[in-house]
Amino acid sequence: EKGAFDHYMRKEIDEQPTAIAQAVRGRADGDEVAFESLSPGAFADVERVHFVACGTSYHAALYGAQLLRDRGVPARAYLASEYAVTAPPTEDGTVLVGVTQSGETADTLAALRRGAAEGLGTLAVTNVVGSTAARECDDTVLIRAGPEIGVAATKTFSSQVATLGLLAERIAREVGGSGSTPAGLPAALDDVPDAVETILADSSASALATRYDDSDAYFFIGRGTGHPVALEGALKLKEISYEHAEGFPAGELKHGPLALVTPSTPVFAICTGQHTEKLVGSIEEVSARGAPVVAVAPRSERDVAAVADDVLWVPETHPELVGVLANVQLQLLSYHTATLLDRPVDKPRNLAKSVTVE
Ligand code: F6R
Numbered sequence: 001e002k003g004a005f006d007h008y009m010r011k012e013i014d015e016q017p018t019a020i021a022q023a024v025r026g027r028a029d030g031d032e033v034a035f036e037s038l039s040p041g042a043f044a045d046v047e048r049v050h051f052v053a054c055g056t057s058y059h060a061a062l063y064g065a066q067l068l069r070d071r072g073v074p075a076r077a078y079l080a081s082e083y084a085v086t087a088p089p090t091e092d093g094t095v096l097v098g099v100t101q102s103g104e105t106a107d108t109l110a111a112l113r114r115g116a117a118e119g120l121g122t123l124a125v126t127n128v129v130g131s132t133a134a135r136e137c138d139d140t141v142l143i144r145a146g147p148e149i150g151v152a153a154t155k156t157f158s159s160q161v162a163t164l165g166l167l168a169e170r171i172a173r174e175v176g177g178s179g180s181t182p183a184g185l186p187a188a189l190d191d192v193p194d195a196v197e198t199i200l201a202d203s204s205a206s207a208l209a210t211r212y213d214d215s216d217a218y219f220f221i222g223r224g225t226g227h228p229v230a231l232e233g234a235l236k237l238k239e240i241s242y243e244h245a246e247g248f249p250a251g252e253l254k255h256g257p258l259a260l261v262t263p264s265t266p267v268f269a270i271c272t273g274q275h276t277e278k279l280v281g282s283i284e285e286v287s288a289r290g291a292p293v294v295a296v297a298p299r300s301e302r303d304v305a306a307v308a309d310d311v312l313w314v315p316e317t318h319p320e321l322v323g324v325l326a327n328v329q330l331q332l333l334s335y336h337t338a339t340l341l342d343r344p345v346d347k348p349r350n351l352a353k354s355v356t357v358e
Contacts, residue, residue: 002149007345009150009240013331014200017193019145019155020324023162028186033170035141042139043174047093048074050120052083052111054355056153056235057099057160062228064099064164067320071172072179080111081358087111090118097123099164101148101156102354103131110358112137125163127156141167150346151353152240154331157232158196161324162189181320188318192325195315199328208294208310209336212266218243219261219291220330221250221282222270225323229270233330239348240338250282263290268312268330271297271304272322283307296326 005011027033034040049068051061061077068075078087080098084107096115100108103126112133116122124137127145134140145159165185172179212218218237220230227249234247248257250269261267267286271279280303283293287307295301295308298316305311312333314325338345 006339007150009152009154009335009345012148012150012155013328013335015146016155016158016328017196019159020162020189020196021193022144022146023159024166024189027166028189031169031183031186033166033173033186035166035170037140037142041174043095043171045093046095046171046175048091049095049097049171050088050115051075051077051097051099052080052108052115053077053099054080054105054107056157056232057101057108059228059232059235060157060160060164061097061099062231063161063225063323064168066225066228067165067168068171070179070181070320071168072177073168073172073175078111080105080107083111084114084358087114087118090120094120095123096120097125098133098137099125099160100133101127101153101160103128103133104354104356106356106358109133109136125160125167127159151348151351152236152334152345157327158324162192165189165320182318185318185320188321192317192321195317195325196328198315199325203312203329203332204310205312205329205332206336208312209333209340212292213337213340215243215266216262216264217260218245219257219265219267220245220247220270221253221267222272223250223275223279224272225320226250226270226272226279226326229323229327229330230268232327233268233270233334236331236334237337239351240334240345241341241343243337243341250279253282253285258285258289261286261289261291263292266292266294268294268296269304269308270323270326271295271301272326273298273301273319276301276303280304280307296329298322
């Protein structure tokens with residue numbers, strides 16, 4: 001039931017503090033990570049991690065792959081529909097992780113089956129107990145977000161990233177990965193539910209949606225973990241508002257997309273607190289073409305705020321978790337834009353919650 005909310009999507013955005021807390025509960029003790037379903041040493045022989053997923057879950061997978069690489073573990077995310085037709089050569093020591101909220105997405109199941117047929121170990125990261133992915137994979141880690149009804153995935157993205165953050169820590173620890181990542185992600189996850197609550201209680205996303213709702217197009221840029229968040233911000237906006245939206249890695253702007261930037265195309269710049277100087281450069285590139293810039297950033301990022309026209313603030317957190325908070329602001333932006341344009345938020349045209357055909 002959506003209760004006091006107009007839409008399931010709005011309700012599910014609001015449920016994120018609980019969803020994230022559930023994803024993390026009982027799984028981290030300091031920086032030690034344990035999953036109820038995985039025995040100690042489950043990843044001891046892993047040499048690399050391949051993720052397969054679609055849509056929003058693919059963006060979570062891109063995020064997760066980066067968290068692994070930051071810890072010195074080779075990892076890559078593939079679009080499941082592409083992996084099913086052009087999988088890389090099989091190498092021993094590869095674990096194939098399917099990230100799928102429903103556990104029923106045909107493209108993701110096909111990619112997992114292809115990997116299994118080649119002899120890879122498979123792991124499902126899913127929200128649905130007993131789903132096809134959970135039943136078919138060698139192992140399963142549940143994201144524990146609770147049921148998601150709105151077609152637009154919201155709380156499950158946050159729960160997926162939280163879970164993949166823990167998984168990255170666990171795999172890196174077992175394979176002895178050594179990266180330069182700042183310590184403390186598992187412990188920092190404990191504070192993310194409160195940080196999301198802070199955003200939900202006081203976001204200027206609604207005012208910004210009103211300011212920009214007659215734009216020609218919307219662009220989202222980010223670097224590092226800000227890149228999958230930029231892709232996700234654009235996907236959410238296009239699917240529920242029907243407005244043209246694109247996400248780019250910030251550095252790619254000058255290799256083509258900059259040709260589309262005008263005073264009628266607001267640019268949302270996701271600032272994670274890493275690679276800030278380069279992001280400021282990208283913001284200056286689009287500002288010089290007259291585009292309004294909205295930074296999504298922690299308050300400490302004064303350099304970004306100084307070059308942006310507006311800021312959607314996020315609370316301070318571990319640098320690798322800023323993207324989760326930034327994404328909540330972008331969910332609110334999409335939601336408010338879609339309601340201003342009177343779109344059927346929970347059931348966008350042409351889309352289904354679970355895509356069971358390839
Ligand atoms: C977007 C959305 C879709 C799904 C995709 C994969 O809001 O919901 O892009 O993320 O169809 O679905 P799952 O995660 O069930 O495999």
